[in-house]
Amino acid sequence: MAAMHRARLGLLTMALGLAACQPNAHGFGSSGDDEPEASGGASSDPTSTGEPTSSDGTGADATGTATTSDADGDGSDPPPGFVCENLLVNPSVETGNFDGWQVLQQSDAQVRQNEAHDGTWAVHTSFGPFTREQEIDLVALGLDPAFLDTSPEIVVEDWFREVYDSDPYWVRVELQNESHAPIDLWTVEGWTPGDEGYDDDEYVAEQHTFSGYPAGLRYIRFRDGGQDGEYWAGHYGVIIDAPRLELCHPR
Ligand SMILES: [Ca+2]
Numbered sequence: 001m002a003a004m005h006r007a008r009l010g011l012l013t014m015a016l017g018l019a020a021c022q023p024n025a026h027g028f029g030s031s032g033d034d035e036p037e038a039s040g041g042a043s044s045d046p047t048s049t050g051e052p053t054s055s056d057g058t059g060a061d062a063t064g065t066a067t068t069s070d071a072d073g074d075g076s077d078p079p080p081g082f083v084c085e086n087l088l089v090n091p092s093v094e095t096g097n098f099d100g101w102q103v104l105q106q107s108d109a110q111v112r113q114n115e116a117h118d119g120t121w122a123v124h125t126s127f128g129p130f131t132r133e134q135e136i137d138l139v140a141l142g143l144d145p146a147f148l149d150t151s152p153e154i155v156v157e158d159w160f161r162e163v164y165d166s167d168p169y170w171v172r173v174e175l176q177n178e179s180h181a182p183i184d185l186w187t188v189e190g191w192t193p194g195d196e197g198y199d200d201d202e203y204v205a206e207q208h209t210f211s212g213y214p215a216g217l218r219y220i221r222f223r224d225g226g227q228d229g230e231y232w233a234g235h236y237g238v239i240i241d242a243p244r245l246e247l248c249h250p251r
Pocket residue numbers: 092093094116117118119120121122241242
């Protein structure tokens with residue numbers, strides 16, 4: 001990694017650190033009256049941060065359709081009578097637009113028909129921060145509150161690809177109770193692992209499994225985003241595609 005690159009990383013790390021004191025930076029903080037404090041019950045998985053795994057480009061089904069595959073990827077199948085679903089609407093932006101998403105920060109990000117991880121469309125970010133959000137009302141989706149109170153496993157996955165040089169990205173997933181208070185939280189702020197040049201531009205995954213969290217899950221708030229590490233105009237920022245928020249539940 002070039003010295004200039006390290007210097008730039010340092011500056012960005014500092015910027016991110018400063019941003020952490022400002023709730024609205026990166027769209028992770030308060031965005032409305034119903035935003036709960038995220039400090040209580042927060043947890044993170046250090047093994048999932050900063051260590052993106054390589055992709056061979058043969059990612060699992062991320063189209064949002066129901067699947068009978070196991071949620072935790074350990075090779076087991078869901079119990080009989082259970083189905084596993086990606087709860088996100090239009091996760092892979094195969095509509096060709098942001099349908100189903102609330103775009104909190106756009107900065108010229110676009111849904112474009114190239115370099116997709118899944119399907120043909122992906123989100124291409126630009127010079128400034130892009131952040132989008134979905135809030136999932138689990139009971140409205142038909143899930144039984146008594147089942148939700150068993151704290152079922154929830155698998156989170158998201159894919160990021162740099163353009164030319166290392167680009168920053170972020171994911172934030174908050175589990176909420178009936179009054180939208182947080183009961184568990186996972187966040188990651190990472191950088192794609194490549195250097196200058198297009199040859200090493202490839203997708204990397206961020207993954208996390210929620211389990212053993214306090215009872216009372218009713219809502220999930222999912223956010224992801226990113227931008228260009230070079231701050232160039234055009235679409236040289238991180239490419240985002242195929243997030244997954246998978247929960248296995250009784251049919
Ligand atoms: Ca896609």
